[in-house]
Amino acid sequence: MNKNYIFKFILLAIPVSAFLLMSSSGGRNDARSGSPGDGGASCVTCHPGAVTDASAVITSNIPAAGYALDTDYTITINTTSSSSSVGFQLTAENSSDTKIGAFTAGSGSRIINSGASITHSTPSSSGDWSFTWRSPSTDLGAVTFYSAVNASAGQGSFSGNDQVVLVNTQAASLSISDAQRIDFAMYPNPATDILNIELPEISEKVTVEFYDQIGKLAYTQNLDANSKTINVRDLATGIYILKVIADNKIGTQKFIKQ
Known part of the structure; x- marks a missing residue:
């Protein structure tokens, strides 16, 4: 009688074990x-x-x-x-x-x-x-x-x-406090040659940095109060994180170069 129960348990355990193995081979759902x-x-x-x-x-x-x-x-x-x-x-x-x-x-x-x-x-x-x-x-x-x-x-x-x-x-997080954040507009986006930067207020010196998809600084340009355009014609096609630094404030946006 006991042998019969053991045999039945083994028969039940085989498909259960196989199921667990196949499930794990496709990744676990638990942490x-x-x-x-x-x-x-x-x-x-x-x-x-x-x-x-x-x-x-x-x-x-x-x-x-x-x-x-x-x-x-x-x-x-x-x-x-x-x-x-x-x-x-x-x-x-x-x-x-x-x-x-x-x-x-x-x-x-x-x-x-x-x-x-x-x-x-x-x-x-x-x-x-x-x-x-x-x-x-x-x-x-x-x-x-x-x-x-x-x-x-x-x-x-x-x-x-x-x-x-x-x-x-x-x-690290690139996010900054509201007091240090600068909101800016840029257009056109995507751009092929000229990119315009508009700040909420006039700044004497503005630094614009382009980071590529592997996080490498691809291009930097300094702007002044009289010029807020950037020639991106020689920038490689792709997606960039554009970082603007002005008056000790920082802003970032995604930029697409076509």
Whole structure:
């Protein structure tokens, strides 16, 4: 009688175990990024490591000066490993361990937690993913991206012989107080040759900086009270964060060069 119950339990356990394995291979829906807001939870409990050569890095095109509000940035995870089956989960939090911003999935990834986190949709042989993070519309402080990257031991699927690598990277907020913020108009946007800058009041000296999508300062021009136009003809086609500095105040907007 007891043997019969054991046999039935084994038969029941087989499809359940298979279901859990297949579900995890497409990324977990629960919090597993290893972040403080996720309670430090990752996949390391179920995936203790036989793989020992895995490493990962998170990069972004957020400028060194910090992220602008309500702006899309590209976040990339690159993994180095002998594994042919790699997965991840990533989230973004501020210093209060609060989720900030929202993700949009790219190839091989999917969003979870209402867009506050992102994970792989299928295991990757390269361990590389790129996706979009939209910064918050209000100043929530510096952001830290936390990720748990899971490299399998080479069986072609996730199992108990995997290595979990925890990585993080931080970016400051470009947001400033209302007293330090300058609102300005620019037109046309997009522009091909001439860009006009209009400030709410006359300033003797204005500095305009263009940051490209990898956060590099691409062009700088100083303006005076008599000239508020910029020749952008030689600027490479693309999307820029335009930063205006005048009278110890700062303003930023997205600019498109056609």
